[in-house]
Amino acid sequence: MFTKRFAAKLLSKKKEGLYRKPVNITKRRGKYIYINNCKVINFASNDYLGLGVDKKISEKISQNFLKYKNSSSSSRLVSGNYSIITETEKEYAKHFGFCDSLFFPSGYQANLALFSGLFSSQDSLFFDKHVHASCVKGMVLCNADCFGYNHNSISHLEKRLINNSSEYRAVVTESLFSMDGDFIKKEDFLSLKAKYGFLSVIDAAHSLGAIGNKGCDEIDKIADVGVGTFGKAFGFFGAFLLLPAKFKEYLFNFASPLIYSTTLPEAHAASVMDILQVISKADEKREKLKNISIRMKKRLKHFGFKVKGDAHIISIIIGNPAKALKISQNLIKKGYFVLSVRYPTVPLNKAILRIGMTALHTKEDVDGFINALSDFR
Numbered sequence: 034m035f036t037k038r039f040a041a042k043l044l045s046k047k048k049e050g051l052y053r054k055p056v057n058i059t060k061r062r063g064k065y066i067y068i069n070n071c072k073v074i075n076f077a078s079n080d081y082l083g084l085g086v087d088k089k090i091s092e093k094i095s096q097n098f099l100k101y102k103n104s105s106s107s108s109r110l111v112s113g114n115y116s117i118i119t120e121t122e123k124e125y126a127k128h129f130g131f132c133d134s135l136f137f138p139s140g141y142q143a144n145l146a147l148f149s150g151l152f153s154s155q156d157s158l159f160f161d162k163h164v165h166a167s168c169v170k171g172m173v174l175c176n177a178d179c180f181g182y183n184h185n186s187i188s189h190l191e192k193r194l195i196n197n198s199s200e201y202r203a204v205v206t207e208s209l210f211s212m213d214g215d216f217i218k219k220e221d222f223l224s225l226k227a228k229y230g231f232l233s234v235i236d237a238a239h240s241l242g243a244i245g246n247k248g249c250d251e252i253d254k255i256a257d258v259g260v261g262t263f264g265k266a267f268g269f270f271g272a273f274l275l276l277p278a279k280f281k282e283y284l285f286n287f288a289s290p291l292i293y294s295t296t297l298p299e300a301h302a303a304s305v306m307d308i309l310q311v312i313s314k315a316d317e318k319r320e321k322l323k324n325i326s327i328r329m330k331k332r333l334k335h336f337g338f339k340v341k342g343d344a345h346i347i348s349i350i351i352g353n354p355a356k357a358l359k360i361s362q363n364l365i366k367k368g369y370f371v372l373s374v375r376y377p378t379v380p381l382n383k384a385i386l387r388i389g390m391t392a393l394h395t396k397e398d399v400d401g402f403i404n405a406l407s408d409f410r
C-alpha cells in the first residue's frame with residue numbers, strides 16, 4: 034500500500050523535473066571529487082576555505098579522537114556535559130563577541146532547538162521568506178504567530194512590524210543567503226531594530242568563518258542570537274549558537290532536540306578549538322575566496338549569464354527545473370560539478386545552478402567552467 038503511494042509520488046516528481054537523487058562520490062582529492070569514478074572540479078561544496086580537506090587539520094582531528102575517544106554516549110543532561118565542551122563554547126562566544134555559545138551535532142538540529150525551545154504561542158516571529166528549511170521547521174514547531182516578509186525587503190519587514198503590537202517580537206533572517214547568495218542589508222536592518230526593538234535571530238551558516246575580520250562577519254553587531262555551522266567554512270561538522278547566557282540556560286531546560294539527543298563527543302570540541310585557531314588566522318584564504326568569487330561572477334556576466342550573489346555563493350538563473358538538472362548532469366561529463374537547485378528549495382520554476390566557490394579554486398578552474406557552461410546556453 035505505502036509502496037504504491039510512494040511510487041506514484043516519486044513518478045510525479047520525475048515528470049516535473051523535481052526528482053532528487055544524490056550523486057555517487059567515489060573519491061575526494063582537494064577540490065576534485067570523483068562521481069562514479071569520473072574526476073570533476075567541485076563547485077557544489079560549502080568548504081569555502083578548503084579546511085575540509087586540509088591535511089594538518091585532519092591530523093589534529095585524528096589525534097583528538099585518539100586522545101578523547103569516540104563518543105559522548107549520552108545527552109548533556111544525562112552524563113555528556115564534558116568540561117572541554119563548555120570551555121570551547123566559551124571560546125567561541127569570546128571570538129564572535131557573545132556571552133555564550135552552545136554546540137549541536139548539526140545546523141538543522143540547532144535551528145530546531147533554537148526555535149522550538151525559545152519561542153511559544155505568545156510570540157510573533159517575522160521571517161525572510163528565503164530563510165533555510167531548518168528555521169522554517171523550527172518555527173512550525175514553536176506555535177508562535179509567524180509572518181513572512183519578501184526576501185531581503187526591509188520595507189516589507191517594516192510593514193509587517195507596524196501592523197503588530199506583540200510584546201515579544203523576533204526577526205529571523207540570514208546574513209549571507211544560502212541560495213540567493215546576497216547579504217542582509219545590515220545598516221537598514223539595524224535602523225529597523227533600533228526603531229522597533231525586536232530580538233534578532235541571524236542564521237550566519239554561510240558567512241561565519243568566511244567573511245570579515247577573523248571570520249566574524251560582525252555578527253555581534255546585528256544578532257541577539259547567531260547561528261553558525263561547522264560543516265561549511267570550518268570544514269568539519271556540527272553547529273553552534275551564539276547567545277546570551279540566560280538563553281543557553283533556558284534551552285537546557287526547554288529545547289527538546291538538545292535535552293533528548295546524544296551530544297557531540299569531547300574530541301569534537303577539541304577539534305573545533307583547533308579549527309578556530311586556523312579560522313582566526315585565515316585572512317589570506319578569505320581574501321583569495323573573495324577575489325576568485327568576484328572573478329567568477331564577472332566572467333559569468335561577461336558571457337551573458339543571469340547571475341546573483343554578493344560573495345562566494347553565486348547563482349545562475351535558469352528557471353525551468355528540468356533544464357537546470359540537465360545542464361548540471363551534462364557539466365559532470367565535462368569535468369565540473371555544480372548543483373541544480375529546484376523547488377521546494379527555491380520557488381517553483383525559479384531553478385538555479387548554485388556555485389559554491391572555495392579558496393581552492395583557481396582562475397583556470399573558473400575559465401574552464403565557464404567555457405564548459407557556454408555550450409548549454
Ligand SMILES: Cc1ncc(COP(=O)(O)O)c(C=O)c1O
Nearest residue numbers: 139140141165211236238262264
Ligand atoms: C542557512 C543554513 N542554516 C542551517 C543549515 C543546516 O546546517 P547543517 O548542514 O549543519 O545541518 C544550512 C545547511 O545547508 C544552511 O544553509
